[in-house]
Amino acid sequence: MRFLGRTCLIVLSLLPAVSTQGRWTVIGSDQPVIAEAGDDVILPCHISPRVSAVDMEVRWFRDAFNRPVHLYLNQRDQLNIQDSDYRGRTALSPSALQRGDISLQLRNIRPSDSGVYTCYAVGGSWYEEGQTEVIVTALGTQPSISMDSTQGEQTRLVCRSEGWSPEPEVIWRDRGGNNLTSLSSPTVQRDSQGFLSVSSHIKIKQQSNVFSCLVRSKIPKPDWESKLHISSDFFPGVSGWMVAFFLTLALSIGAIPLLVFQWRRMDAMERKLEPMAAQRLREELESVKREVLKSEWKWILSSAGMCLFNGFLSQWRVKEQRGAPSHSLCLHL
Incomplete structure (x- = not known):
């Protein structure tokens, strides 16, 4: 009797372990996945405890179970029944499946991809599901x-x-x-x-x-x-052209003092430089005058000497030839 009682206790203690053997849960993400349009993202989801999902059915879907975003079945991706909006943009990692990681890779994310995704796993007679939310952000144009x-x-x-x-x-x-x-x-x-x-x-x-x-x-x-x-x-x-007219008039009046100041400044500078310019001009004229007078005086002396010599020579020749007096004329132009 005592032996039978001990056997019952052992069996009862093993029942919880037997009842839970082969059972697991699917855990999604408790935080939304936030990404910008055009990014590549991963939608987290895993099996706990970590058991291999290679031989399981793994299905990702949004609104309709029979329109999967991605379906993995019989150890291969079933792309023929995939939602056409996600075709060519999803993938599961084979190495991650061995660790019970059934996260979904979603490429070139679009604003229309925003929503709640369900990750569903089936192993034998047991199935579980988890959820992950995706928010796609895009900053619009300047209003x-x-x-x-x-x-x-x-x-x-x-x-x-x-x-x-x-x-x-x-x-x-x-x-x-x-x-x-x-x-x-x-x-x-x-x-x-x-x-x-x-x-x-x-x-x-x-x-x-x-x-x-x-x-x-x-x-x-x-x-x-x-x-x-x-x-x-x-x-x-008040009409718009009047506003523009008075604005232009105000700007013109404001510019007058600046123009007057600039004119006075230029006038004062001109008066300051005028005596210096006049003195310089006089010096240049005196220098040119001296040079001209000196040159002309040499020319006069040279011309006068030649004229006297020619006259003397003419008179001497006349006297020698005719024996009569004669006159000579030198004209300087």
Whole structure:
């Protein structure tokens, strides 16, 4: 009897181990995978305890079980039934499967890939699943603000930005920092690549003000902001050409003192240099005069001496030939 009791105790102690033998769990990621569009990412998922998944069925899917993002079955990838949006962009690591790591490699991620993914594993009669969330981010374009008004309707300001993922938040403020977002009407559209375009408008009153449109990502990212100053001249009143005329006139009047100062400075410099220039000119003239007089005097003396010699010679020849007196004339031009 005592032996039978001991045997029962041993069997009862082994029952938990037998009941749990061959059982495991699938663990996804408790933190979302955040990536920028175009990146290559890994969606974490593993089996615990770490048992080989080489002989298991491993299925990744999003919305529909029968449209797998990736399917591994009979020790090979079954790409013929894969969702066409993921074809050629997914893979499982064969070496990681041996360690019970069934993480999915997803290449060239797109905004449309954002969502919750389920990793499902089947081994024998046991199956488990885990989940991993993917958030694809994309910072859109600098927002632009424009005026949109039609006859008979109140003037509106329209803020537009595109290329976002996920959907951004649009905030309107005036010059005083007051939040006007509650007065706006946003519109969101998705393009063929999954990027979002946002448009928001508010109605404005006929008064001068400054409005800003802030487009902000819902996850930590840089923000884009644009401002637009609405002048009272936009509304019926003083025309735009008059504003431009008075602005030009003010700039011209402001430039007059500078022009007067510059003119006086140039005039003073001219007066200072004028005596020096005159003195220099006189010295040059005196030098030229002396040179000219000296040269001409030598020429006169030379001409006069030649004239006297020629006259004397002529008179001597006449006397010798005729024996009569004669006169000689020298003319200097």
